[in-house]
Amino acid sequence: GAVVSQHPSWVICKSGTSVKIECRSLDFQATTMFWYRQFPKQSLMLMATSNEGSKATYEQGVEKDKFLINHASLTLSTLTVTSAHPEDSSFYICSGSRQETQYFGPGTRLLVL
């Protein structure tokens, strides 16, 4: 149990466009979901904490107007990268929390040209 999916797994977009990434908990309800960014050979960097039905809490230095997070249900959270630029190219991972444990999605590779 405790499976989290992410879609898409790969996305290439043009600079200036917006990209939406979905994170779903498939077999449990996740009141809280988390969004991370990971650079090559580094640890995960928390971007924001997403709570169902309320506004996300962003980490210091993360632009909330650029990285829009919506947690509309107990099984779905979305991250929208608005007006994407090449420096937004990265690996984005979400997780769902159940019983004090975070279960991670497979990640989304974003390349902005």
Next chain:
Amino acid sequence: AQTVTQSQPEMSVQEAETVTLSCTYDTSESDYYLFWYKQPPSRQMILVIRQEAYKQQNATENRFSVNFQKAAKSFSLKISDSQLGDAAMYFCAYILTGGGNKLTFGTGTQLKVEL
């Protein structure tokens, strides 16, 4: 603030041998959880093992076991009978009990498994 330290950036082990990955953490809290996550080349983060701080007994999951020393704030991972599929980046992580709290990760240890 809580911190997690993994002092071994890289480790190597021969197939079928045993390897221990180190992790220390710093917290003033008494109620928390500790984790080891594995990230293979696919980059999927996989939960390896979990330890509740209030439990004295060390957690075990098949070939994976931990040595949890609460007073020393140490949480090492032992992998027995290492297999090629164990090759990955391993992250130690800490979370404060209470729901919705943030995971604090270490910097990771890259484990190589050699034939």
